[in-house]
Amino acid sequence: MTSTRASIDRFRRPEYRRLLAAARRSLEHTGGDLGRSVAVGSPNEAERKAIISMTGHYRPPVAGRVAVRLADLDEAAREATGLTLRDLLAQLAAPSAAQPAASLAAQPAEPLAAQPAEPLAAQPADDAAEEAAAGDGIRLAECSFLMASAGWYAAWLDRVVRGGDAVGRRELAQAVPVLEDLAGRPAGRAVMLGALAEAVTGDPAALNDGTTLSALVLSALAARAGAAAPRSPADRRRLWESADVVADDLASRVLVLNLAADGTGLGEWLTGAARSGTPCYVTMHQLMSHAVAISAGIVFACQRRAVLRRAAADLAAASAPLLCAEGQPSAAFRRLAEIIAGGGGELRYHGDFDWPPMAAAATLIDRYQARAWRMTAADYLARADASQVALTGAPQPTPWDPGLARAMRQTGLAVPEESMADQLLDDLRRGA
Numbered sequence: 001m002t003s004t005r006a007s008i009d010r011f012r013r014p015e016y017r018r019l020l021a022a023a024r025r026s027l028e029h030t031g032g033d034l035g036r037s038v039a040v041g042s043p044n045e046a047e048r049k050a051i052i053s054m055t056g057h058y059r060p061p062v063a064g065r066v067a068v069r070l071a072d073l074d075e076a077a078r079e080a081t082g083l084t085l086r087d088l089l090a091q092l093a094a095p096s097a098a099q100p101a102a103s104l105a106a107q108p109a110e111p112l113a114a115q116p117a118e119p120l121a122a123q124p125a126d127d128a129a130e131e132a133a134a135g136d137g138i139r140l141a142e143c144s145f146l147m148a149s150a151g152w153y154a155a156w157l158d159r160v161v162r163g164g165d166a167v168g169r170r171e172l173a174q175a176v177p178v179l180e181d182l183a184g185r186p187a188g189r190a191v192m193l194g195a196l197a198e199a200v201t202g203d204p205a206a207l208n209d210g211t212t213l214s215a216l217v218l219s220a221l222a223a224r225a226g227a228a229a230p231r232s233p234a235d236r237r238r239l240w241e242s243a244d245v246v247a248d249d250l251a252s253r254v255l256v257l258n259l260a261a262d263g264t265g266l267g268e269w270l271t272g273a274a275r276s277g278t279p280c281y282v283t284m285h286q287l288m289s290h291a292v293a294i295s296a297g298i299v300f301a302c303q304r305r306a307v308l309r310r311a312a313a314d315l316a317a318a319s320a321p322l323l324c325a326e327g328q329p330s331a332a333f334r335r336l337a338e339i340i341a342g343g344g345g346e347l348r349y350h351g352d353f354d355w356p357p358m359a360a361a362a363t364l365i366d367r368y369q370a371r372a373w374r375m376t377a378a379d380y381l382a383r384a385d386a387s388q389v390a391l392t393g394a395p396q397p398t399p400w401d402p403g404l405a406r407a408m409r410q411t412g413l414a415v416p417e418e419s420m421a422d423q424l425l426d427d428l429r430r431g432a
Contacts, residue, residue: 007081008091015046019054022177023073024089025140026202029173032086034074036202039067041184054080067199137172144176146183153179156223160216174201175216182243190284190331193240193247209236209247226394241331252284254333255324257308258317259294266290277316279308284332287339294336294343296321298431300373301337302424303327303351303360304417311428320431325351329360334367341368348373350424353380353408353415355393365400374423377403380415387413 011020022038030036040047043066051066054076074085081088138161146153160172177200185191198204207214214236221239222229230236240247260274261267266286273280301323302308308324325333337347347370351357364370375398384407391414398404417424 008083008088010080011088011092013050015044015050016054018043018047019051019068019073020089020092023070023085024093025173025177026070027086027089030202033202034070034085037067037069037199038073039181039199041181042186137176141172141176144180146176146179150183150224152223152226153220156220159223160219171213171216174206174213175220177201178207178213178217179220182245185244190244190246190335192249193245196245209233238328238330242328244331244334246284246331249285249288250283252330252332253281254330254336255279255281255305255308255326256336257312257322257324258319259296259299259321259323259336261292261294263290263292267292274321275317277312277319279312282332282336284330284335287332287335292339294340294345296340296343296345298346298348299323299340300424300428300431301325301333301347301349301364301370302417303357306418307350307421307424310421311425314425315429319425319428322428323347325360328356329364334364337364337368337370341370346371350374350417350420352417353383353404354391355396355408358396358398358405358408359393362396362399372398372400373427374420375404376401377407379420380404380407381411383415383419384411384413386419387415389414389416 010016018040019038022040026036026038027033040051043051048066051068055068055072056076057072070085077083077085077088083091138157141147141157141160144153147157157172178196181196181200193207194204197207201207201213205211207217218230218236218239221243225239225242227239230239237247237251241252246252256270256273257279258274258277260271266282267290269280270282270292299321303325305324305326308322311319311322323333323336329337340347347364347368349361349364349370350373351361353375361370361372361375365372391408391412395405395409398408
């Protein structure tokens, strides 16, 4: 089809902007590889319809993230304008000018930056080429919307740039789109690590443990969470899960007691375990593979396994339903909390009186309309005198009881959850 000014200018409209910007980044980074995919996170209605019109594939309105093959975009560009995707992007980078439409295909336009198709770390390259690639990554990172919307981002980027690691700085060209995708994803909607990597980079293994890109993204997630850099595989898995990314759907799990559920498979297993008061683990893989519904009115949640163990030993089937985060709530824990809230239930959470559990409680309250369980300033002060443990982490607000955060700052002491086990078990007995 012969290109026309109108057909090219159509792609200057706002609904195409994010999709084509992602396509340009990918082509520049890979040297024009059309075998990859790009994605738009949380597309609005206009963007969704634009993607449908370009690809001919229906995308439901509830789609939180839409991936598009570059080969499909290239075919759509040729049909609509007579230009390849690469040439169309070059035309769109130049200002629209009044000139005969027939000359558009031949007019000079800003070319896409030429970069190697494979990561530079796998190829011999001189220092000048290495620094040029690093500079491209820095410029892309500085143009991200995260620079203005996320305070942690600028500080993290400054550390990366000042670190002097050209390889790390070059990887910014892929790390930034990953971080942007996560920032645009609806809270609580988990994504598998491989699916995220494939959609953003075209390579499902790009974010695997041990890659430079994975280390760079995790350093950003640690900065976002105000946490130290992860040192072990378990640390890295927990950090991914804090961003609703599931690195291992079998390792992401939640310990439950007496949580009956409707549904075949997992629902039957949970109901059977509840009849006998037997604790069991539920993995993210099970939650993604089996549809379950939970109609319990109130479900309690604790942080420490010792509390659930006592509930199972002392109360067995007479205990109210109880979840255990075993530290920080995992993706499986949060998915189960979402199912409970979606069924009209109420989650009540208790954890250590320490700063990280305060952040976890605030997140659960905000996302799933949970309630704090025996986590008031009065509860804390009744136990703080006997504590010899210092608070850890950065101070956190406690919006359900602002006086709690003030009391914790004044005493500087942490109170472990186990010290309140007797009161918690009384609640579980009455709640049943």
